[in-house]
Amino acid sequence: MNRRILALLTTAAIVAGSTTTAAAPAQAATSKDFVPQTIFAPHIAEKNEPAVPQNVVPVGSVDLEMAAGQTAWVLSVMHANDATQRSLFDNEIVCKLPDGTSKNAVIGQNVYERTHPAKEWTDVNLATRYLVQSPTAGKVTCTANVRSHSLMVGVDATYRLVGGRIWIADQNVGNATDGKPLQQSPEVGSLAKVDSTSIARVPALDTFDLPAGYKTLSVFGETQYQICFSVPPCRNDQYGSSTAQFTLIINQWKLDGGLCQTSQTTSRTETYPYYVHHAYVPLNKGDFAISTAPGCIPRFNAYVxxxxxxxxxxxxxxxxxxxNDTFEGTTTHRADMSHVFVIPLH
Incomplete structure (x- = not known):
């Protein structure tokens, strides 16, 4: 991939806080703009009422014919505001693969009601970006969904999807020497504790080898940070917040197992209020130059x-x-949340 286009993708279009309505790069393989619309967010069930599922609103799809083992980089950016009540706002990509399975990812955050004085939480930008590998030859269809739910018991809500886009940024991302995509997510359902005695080193991409010929790595650390590891002792602190520092670290290794080099992003410290509940923290190290010093080999790992x-x-x-696959349906699926992935560059 051209480094200039990669820089555009990782800064102007998808860094949290940037506009989601700017034009996608002309080099994008295929893309679909989202139509601005009002999103319905169903209420939390009242006592003795059956559980009310999340609303699932498809807002755009892209298709790509892929070979077996081919890996593509897919992105969805969304911008939402004007919520009538505090509500869940999720940016999900569901990619249907030729073998009938799917590869999915979701990034989310709560959006505050429009009248709330903390305006940074009433207007939210989210980017879901990840790698999709096709197990067999055929068409891959990736759909962007807004997942929504009011966070008030018995009170439905709405918010505004201001705009956004789904697109395939790179049709052929390099794989590891074993053919696997350069991406890893923590186990489904896991929650790594972060407190005064616990440091989390996830998401993490375990050690991988690259074929010869690559010069630079662009490494991404996508973290979904949850405020309050468990309900106690936070239930009595619902007007509190959690502050954490996030650093993406990349290592290159030697043939003898020693460390060749290490690099990291500038640490990012963020404070999230309890009612945001979970927040998206994107990190990118776009200029990790692969060393060819004596003993160094193209073997790497990365973690946040x-x-x-x-x-x-x-x-x-x-x-x-x-x-849930649809608002009224009964079938369900899984999706990655926090994850690390790598784009190798020639």
Whole structure:
């Protein structure tokens, strides 16, 4: 991939806080703009009422004919605001694969009601970006969904999807020497604790080897940080917050098992209020130059280090299970949440 286009993708279009309505790069393989619309967010069930599922609103799809083992980079960016009540806002990509399975990812955060004085939580940008490998030859269809739910018992809500886009940024991302995609997510349902005695080193991409010829790595650490590791002792601190520091670390190794080099992003410290509940923390190290010094080989690993800095405890969410496919349907699926992935560059 061209480094200039990669820079555009990792800064202008998908870094949290940027607009989601800017034009996608002309080099994108295929893309679909989202139509601005009002999103219905169903209420939390009242006592003795059956559980009310999340609403699932498909807002755009892209298709790509892929060979067996081919890996593509898929992105969805969304911008939402104007919520009538505090509500769940999830940006999900569901990719249907030729063998009948799917590869899915979801990034989310709560959006505050429009009248709330903390305006940084009333207007939210989310980017879901991940790698999709086709197990067999055929068409891969990736659909962007808004997943929504009011967070008020018995009170439905709405918010505005201002805009966004789904697109395939790279049709042929390099794989590891074993043919696997350069991506890993924590176990579905896991939650890595972050407090005064626990440092999380997830999400993490275990050691992998690259074929010869690559010069640089662009490494991404996508963290879903949950405020309050467990309900106690936070139930009595619902107006509190959690502060944590996030650092993406990349290592290159020597043939003898020693460390060749290490690099990291500038640490990012964030404070999230309890009612945000879970927040998206994107990190990118786009200029990790592969060393060819004596003894060094193209073997790497990467992870996000999350350090607690104050307030309530926290946790790093792994993947989600039991996500309803449609609002009224009964079938469900799983999706990655926190994850690390790598784009190797020639």
């Amino acid at each position: 280090r999350v350090d607690w800095k104050g307030g309530d405890t926290g946790g790093v969410q792994g993947g989600a299970r039991g996500l």
